[in-house]
Amino acid sequence: MKLISSLLLLCCSTxxxxxxTPMWSQTCSSIKSSSLSATTAMTESATIYxxxxxxxxxxxxxVIAHVDHGKTTLVDALIKQSGVFRDQQQADEAGITIMxxxxxxxxxxxxxxxxxxxxxxxxxxxxxxxTPGHADFGGEVERVLNMADGVLLVVDSVEGPKPQTRFVLExxxxxxxxxxxxxxKIDRPAARPDYVVDKAFDLFVELGASDAQTDFRIxxxxxIQGKAGHEADALEExxxxxxDAIMESIPAPRCDSKEDDSLxxxxxxxxxxxxxxxxxxxxxxxxxxxxxxxVALQQPGEPKKTGRIAKLFxxxxxxxxxxxxxxxxxxxxxxxxxxxxxxxxxxxxESGGSNAAExxxxxxxxxxxxxxxxxxxxxxxxxxxxxxxTSRMIRDRLMKELDKNVALNVxxxxxxxxxxxxxxxxxHLTVLIETMRREGFELEVGPPSVIYLENEETGKLExxxxxxxxxxxxxxxxxVVDLFNQRKGELLDMGIEEGEGMSIIxxxxxxxxxLGLRSNMLSATRGTALIDSVFDSYKPCIKGDIQGREKxxxxxFSDGTVTxxxxxxxxxxxxxMINAGEDVYKGxxxxxxxxxxxxxxxxxxTKALTNMRSxxxxxxxxxxxxxxxxxxxxxxxxxxDELLEVTPSKFRMAKNPAMAGKNKKGKK
Numbered sequence: 001m002k003l004i005s006s007l008l009l010l011c012c013s014t015x016x017x018x019x020x021t022p023m024w025s026q027t028c029s030s031i032k033s034s035s036l037s038a039t040t041a042m043t044e045s046a047t048i049y050x051x052x053x054x055x056x057x058x059x060x061x062x063v064i065a066h067v068d069h070g071k072t073t074l075v076d077a078l079i080k081q082s083g084v085f086r087d088q089q090q091a092d093e094a095g096i097t098i099m100x101x102x103x104x105x106x107x108x109x110x111x112x113x114x115x116x117x118x119x120x121x122x123x124x125x126x127x128x129x130x131t132p133g134h135a136d137f138g139g140e141v142e143r144v145l146n147m148a149d150g151v152l153l154v155v156d157s158v159e160g161p162k163p164q165t166r167f168v169l170e171x172x173x174x175x176x177x178x179x180x181x182x183x184x185k186i187d188r189p190a191a192r193p194d195y196v197v198d199k200a201f202d203l204f205v206e207l208g209a210s211d212a213q214t215d216f217r218i219x220x221x222x223x224i225q226g227k228a229g230h231e232a233d234a235l236e237e238x239x240x241x242x243x244d245a246i247m248e249s250i251p252a253p254r255c256d257s258k259e260d261d262s263l264x265x266x267x268x269x270x271x272x273x274x275x276x277x278x279x280x281x282x283x284x285x286x287x288x289x290x291x292x293x294x295v296a297l298q299q300p301g302e303p304k305k306t307g308r309i310a311k312l313f314x315x316x317x318x319x320x321x322x323x324x325x326x327x328x329x330x331x332x333x334x335x336x337x338x339x340x341x342x343x344x345x346x347x348x349x350e351s352g353g354s355n356a357a358e359x360x361x362x363x364x365x366x367x368x369x370x371x372x373x374x375x376x377x378x379x380x381x382x383x384x385x386x387x388x389x390t391s392r393m394i395r396d397r398l399m400k401e402l403d404k405n406v407a408l409n410v411x412x413x414x415x416x417x418x419x420x421x422x423x424x425x426x427x428h429l430t431v432l433i434e435t436m437r438r439e440g441f442e443l444e445v446g447p448p449s450v451i452y453l454e455n456e457e458t459g460k461l462e463x464x465x466x467x468x469x470x471x472x473x474x475x476x477x478x479x480v481v482d483l484f485n486q487r488k489g490e491l492l493d494m495g496i497e498e499g500e501g502m503s504i505i506x507x508x509x510x511x512x513x514x515l516g517l518r519s520n521m522l523s524a525t526r527g528t529a530l531i532d533s534v535f536d537s538y539k540p541c542i543k544g545d546i547q548g549r550e551k552x553x554x555x556x557f558s559d560g561t562v563t564x565x566x567x568x569x570x571x572x573x574x575x576x577m578i579n580a581g582e583d584v585y586k587g588x589x590x591x592x593x594x595x596x597x598x599x600x601x602x603x604x605x606t607k608a609l610t611n612m613r614s615x616x617x618x619x620x621x622x623x624x625x626x627x628x629x630x631x632x633x634x635x636x637x638x639x640x641d642e643l644l645e646v647t648p649s650k651f652r653m654a655k656n657p658a659m660a661g662k663n664k665k666g667k668k
Contacts, residue, residue: 055329056252060127060283062144064172065154066162066532067133070184072111074154074223075130079318081226081239082119104434112431114140114269116147116281116331118315121243127315127331135164135534136425139365139407143268143342145171146363147283147331150178150250153200157183157191157220157232160199163467163534170207179204180217180249182242186232187222193232217249253329255286261355263287263295265332265346268363270404276311276335278403282346286357288327289334289346297337297344298359306349310336342406365406368422369464369511369535372429372635373446374398375418377645379654380559380585385647386442391417394443397436408432418444422451424535426515430632437631437646445644446656448635450512453538462538464511467492470521471502471530479524480505486547487513508536513546516636520549548639552598554591555655556584560604567623570601576626578603589642589653592627598655 065071105112111132118127129148131141145151151172155161161169172179181200183193197218204214219242220235221228228242229235256262265282273279280297289295291312296304313320313333326332334346343362347353376382376391383389388397398410398419409422423429426448433445452461468489472480474496484491489509497504509517514533521529554574564580576591584590584603593599629637634644634651641659645652 052255052258055327057123058125058127058253058329059246059250060129060147060149060253060329060331061152061246061250062129062131062141062148062150062172063152063154064131064141064168065133065184066156066159066164067110067135069133069154069156069159069162069165070223071133071152071154072130074152074182074184074221075117075128077221077223077226077239078119078128078242079117082121082243082317103438104431110134112137112140114144116269116315117318118331119317121247124247126243126246131168133164134427135167136423136428136431137407138164138167138424138535139405141168142171142365143363143406145175145177146266146268147281148172148177149253150180152182152246153179153216154182154184155196155200157186157193157196158188159471160196161203163469163532166203166207167534169203173204173207173209173213176210177213178216178249178251179213180219180245183218183220183232184223186220186235187225187227191232193220217245219245253283255328257286258288258328260287261348261350262357263289263346263348264357264360265289266360266363267297267340267342267344267346270340270342271333273335278338278340279311279313279333279335280337280340280344280346281331281333283331284326284328285360286328287348288325289332290325291323294349295336296347296349296353296356297340298347299341299344299362300359304349304353305337305339305344306353307336309334342404363406366424366535367451368407368409368424369451370425370429370448370515371409371420371422371451372448373413373418374421374433375415375444375446377442377444377647379444379588379645379652381583381645381652382442385649387440389442394436394441395419397439397441401432405432426635427632430635433635433646434631437648440648441646442648443646445635445646447638447640447642447644448515449640450510450515452541455538455540461541463541465508465536465539466511466514466533467536468507468509468514468531468533470505470507470532471497472505472525473528474501474503476525476528477503477505480521480529483517483521483524484509487517488542488546489513502530509533510542510546511535516549519633519636549637550596552593552596553589553642553653553655554593555598555600556586556588556590556604557600557602558604559585562590562603563606564623565607566601566603566605569605570603571624573599573601576603576624577629579626580623585654587655587657589655 063071063075111130114129114131116129118125129144131144153169155165183196186193219228220232221242226239227235227237228239230241264285264287267280267282269281271279271281289309291309293309295309296306298304311334312323312326314323314326314330320333345359347356347359402408402410407424411420413420421429433443436443450463452463455462470480484507487509489507491507493506495504518531521531554570562578562580562582562584567576567580570576574591574594578584578590590603631651634653638644638653641656643654643656645654
């Protein structure tokens with residue numbers, strides 16, 4: 001307690017020297033009281049600790065951080081220095097991003113799926129779980145924490161804790177986990193480690209961490225250089241200090257029993273093998289499991305699914321190693337069940353399961369906030385490219401996704417060929433759509449909308465709000481504030497950040513106001529804005545509509561093939577999205593109108609073939625290069641009366657035929 005009191009006094013004394021001056025202040029006494037009031041609740045909610053030490057030669061850690069703070073690069077450095085690769089040549093062949101091996105992950109530069117691996121260091125096995133940093137994939141973080149005993153909180157040496165840092169750290173602290181702070185990217189010229197450590201401590205206190213949790217270990221590292229150290233200005237030539245800190249600061253797994261009948265392992269992830277079928281990934285909480293053992297899968301209050309362990313694996317380096325037996329504290333992957341689900345508990349079924357333990361509570365994740373419709377492509381150009389076109393194929397694919405994507409929700413709609421898909425955010429859903437597109441699906445996608453909930457106490461309708469933080473050069477602050485005000489945002493804080501001289505703006509914004517905001521903000525700031533958002537809470541709905549896009553669309557006048565002559569005439573009306581030679585149909589969006597309201601243009605117009613010659617024959621007007629929108633850009637662009645057609649090679653937007661005549665604004 002003396003250490004905590006002194007640190008709190010230090011926090012208060014250094015508060016006036018922070019990088020920017022907030023619009024309000026929080027006294028240290030109120031922070032301390034909130035910390036003490038929440039400590040008891042957080043300690044009681046811890047579920048990962050038992051009375052016995054399961055295996056002192058194992059450490060289970062999850063690496064958590066805000067997006068782009070370098071956690072995957074840090075994990076890659078740990079892999080390269082743990083003897084996974086035979087030599088430097090093999091390490092070079094593995095590439096820079098070893099863990100981000102998904103095509104979309106490498107293209108977008110973010111982690112989408114959590115991954116397991118295990119490395120050996122000085123005779124100790126370290127099971128490492130790399131997690132996504134983006135708020136839309138928070139469900140991956142929540143289920144991975146069920147398998148960990150401690151977390152590595154990676155924080156950028158310049159930016160410090162960010163919105164997603166708070167989200168993931170709060171989940172870990174509520175489970176009673178011990179956290180170790182890694183100040184990454186310490187090699188950046190503008191690094192300010194002392195400021196970041198102070199901010200990290202403030203965050204622990206605000207989240208109600210216990211005394212033991214606030215006394216966290218600090219390691220400084222540069223993931224890209226593969227160096228770490230206990231002092232910011234004294235890094236060693238390898239990641240040895242980080243390995244040693246993990247072994248010393250992260251506790252060994254604990255359990256309540258090591259007896260065979262006490263087997264409990266909560267399924268946190270599902271893998272699939274072409275030869276072995278569905279495979280469950282779980283951390284053994286109690287007991288032990290053997291190859292060929294009679295076991296059962298069960299959720300509380302539901303019937304058992306019985307079977308035997310056909311294959312049993314533990315994680316070894318970047319792959320898996322088959323074993324005969326695994327005990328409490330180990331993370332396993334097993335086969336033998338076709339109907340395995342995330343949230344099932346693996347228990348023994350020997351002697352009919354008469355002495356089996358009770359199933360563990362299933363994984364609880366945050367509810368989805370955004371939804372979109374996915375259905376059969378019905379456009380005049382449908383069926384030309386895709387391999388999977390029918391509603392049955394789309395439904396089967398969505399149900400398969402539900403097996404491992406715990407934050408996703410799929411519902412039937414009034415239409416037999418359309419499904420309502422709900423997720424954590426727009427990016428969460430567009431990643432799914434992009435994955436299906438690459439697999440050969442053709443889809444018709446509706447515009448994103450938010451999910452409203454009724455407050456059980458007040459009976460009022462509430463909508464989701466997001467906490468948004470924007471870092472932008474000072475000259476663009478006015479434009480950013482104007483955009484947020486148009487979207488009904490509430491200003492929380494504004495100031496200047498030391499070091500890089502960027503302005504920081506914090507807002508609370510309705511989620512429906514965030515739809516389509518990113519592209520507008522990047523345009524208003526010439527691509528310099530750094531936007532971070534995380535779900536905050538549900539609040540009473542704001543009356544009235546939130547302003548959408550300001551400009552209308554250019555629509556194809558008729559079916560046909562685009563000609564350069566037609567493009568030449570239409571490009572004066574706005575920015576086109578199509579090239580000569582492409583097929584279009586009536587009502588298809590071919591460009592962005594320069595004024596509000598929609599306008600039909602004839603992009604299929606052909607030049608008249610006559611004997612007449614013009615004096616200006618040699619004067620030609622060049623064709624302006626059409627703009628190309630990505631899937632995310634198309635989803636942000638479409639309005640409530642528009643649809644997006646997704647095929648393996650093209651994105652086409654069009655007016656929704658079902659809403660024809662309901663909105664004739666701008667039509668001629």
